Amino acid sequence: MEAGIVGLPNVGKSTLFNALTSSVSAQSANYPFCTIEPNEGIVSVPDARLSRITQYIVPQKIIPAALKLVDIAGIVKGASDGEGLGNKFLSHIRQVDAIMQVVRCFEDPDVIHVSGNVDPIADIDTIETELVLADMQTLENALPRAEKSARGGDKDAKLRVSAIQKCNAHLESEQPLRALELPEAEAAAISSYGLMTAKPILYVANVDENDLAGEHELVQKVREHAKKSGASVACVCAKLEAEIAELDEADRAEMLADVGLEEPSLNVIARQTYRTLGLQSYFTAGEKEVRAWPFRIGSTAPQAASVIHTDFEHKFIRAEIYSLADLEEYKTEKEIRAAGKLRAEGKAYIMQDGDICHFLIGP
Ligand code: GDP
Numbered sequence: 001m002e003a004g005i006v007g008l009p010n011v012g013k014s015t016l017f018n019a020l021t022s023s024v025s026a027q028s029a030n031y032p033f034c035t036i037e038p039n040e041g042i043v044s045v046p047d048a049r050l051s052r053i054t055q056y057i058v059p060q061k062i063i064p065a066a067l068k069l070v071d072i073a074g075i076v077k078g079a080s081d082g083e084g085l086g087n088k089f090l091s092h093i094r095q096v097d098a099i100m101q102v103v104r105c106f107e108d109p110d111v112i113h114v115s116g117n118v119d120p121i122a123d124i125d126t127i128e129t130e131l132v133l134a135d136m137q138t139l140e141n142a143l144p145r146a147e148k149s150a151r152g153g154d155k156d157a158k159l160r161v162s163a164i165q166k167c168n169a170h171l172e173s174e175q176p177l178r179a180l181e182l183p184e185a186e187a188a189a190i191s192s193y194g195l196m197t198a199k200p201i202l203y204v205a206n207v208d209e210n211d212l213a214g215e216h217e218l219v220q221k222v223r224e225h226a227k228k229s230g231a232s233v234a235c236v237c238a239k240l241e242a243e244i245a246e247l248d249e250a251d252r253a254e255m256l257a258d259v260g261l262e263e264p265s266l267n268v269i270a271r272q273t274y275r276t277l278g279l280q281s282y283f284t285a286g287e288k289e290v291r292a293w294p295f296r297i298g299s300t301a302p303q304a305a306s307v308i309h310t311d312f313e314h315k316f317i318r319a320e321i322y323s324l325a326d327l328e329e330y331k332t333e334k335e336i337r338a339a340g341k342l343r344a345e346g347k348a349y350i351m352q353d354g355d356i357c358h359f360l361i362g363p
Contacts (some may be wrong), residue, residue: 013102059288101201179230202269
């Protein structure tokens with residue numbers, strides 16, 4: 001699962017990308033992502049539950065969940081016509097599972113704004129318009145084929161035609177597909193099109209150092225806009241976060257206290273991106289390591305186990321699961337078992353956020 005970071009030039013994209021991905025490069029051996037290209041990075045997803053678990057189970061290593069972030073440079077007006085790096089930009093977006101758009105809400109006379117003044121809604125519209133146009137093109141190309149198959153009696157093609165018509169009507173009113181509810185079967189019939197405005201999106205408002213809570217009128221506008229189009233919003237001062245990330249632990253704590261933050265905003269953004277991707281975590285906990293693993297919301301236990309190793313899905317026998325509350329009450333796994341709180345769950349079990357588990361795997 002990966003998210004792509006986009007934004008107009010000079011909004012703080014690189015500053016944020018570097019700050020978000022810098023801390024993990026040293027320990028990337030823990031994460032078996034296929035390949036990491038130069039424009040990609042790994043973002044660690046801090047989770048307070050890990051330190052609660054390790055109060056009772058003391059491991060050699062603690063490994064948080066992680067996600068891949070792709071820096072998608074090159075958006076310009078006219079991208080959907082293949083302008084500039086337009087085509088490359090769009091094909092990158094098609095591949096990611098969620099979009100993180102950085103929008104500039106900070107004023108700084110030293111940092112030029114591409115269109116002259118700071119206007120996050122105009123920035124959002126510029127990118128959204130390109131994505132809407134590109135989606136319309138995709139659907140226009142797909143429609144004749146779907147219609148032909150539908151006339152031949154193909155049921156799935158009939159669903160595609162119906163979905164394309166609804167999507168087109170929605171896009172023509174310049175609305176992203178994220179906000180359109182299609183019947184499940186229709187949505188599934190067009191899922192392979194990689195429609196970009198249907199992807200979940202997180203707007204990251206890059207705010208001034210003196211507005212970390214995001215109370216500025218511009219940020220409120222971003223929130224209102226997001227609400228209408230089914231997006232979520234995070235706030236950060238990228239420049240400040242980049243400085244905080246470089247400090248050692250003691251100085252960092254002091255700096256955070258000075259600016260009135262409980263933790264770096266980068267942590268909050270990592271968790272919001274994780275949620276935007278539709279991910280939750282389960283934990284494995286032993287003396288060797290305590291680790292958070294990402295799974296897609298609604299996954300069965302075998303699907304969730306396959307995140308550890310692809311073989312685990314078909315070799316899955318059962319899972320033994322307990323909760324953090326049980327661990328805090330009974331202190332050891334042995335006592336949890338003795339109290340009858342260690343649940344045995346089978347193949348149909350739907351994994352829950354925060355489950356602590358052992359998978360029993362067959363040969
Ligand atoms: P990109 O083109 O979107 O990747 O933007 P950069 O990350 O390169 O940032 C452009 C300029 O804006 C740089 O000079 C940054 O130091 C500055 N910048 C980034 N974030 C902030 C911020 O939160 N506040 C202020 N004042 N400047 C920032």
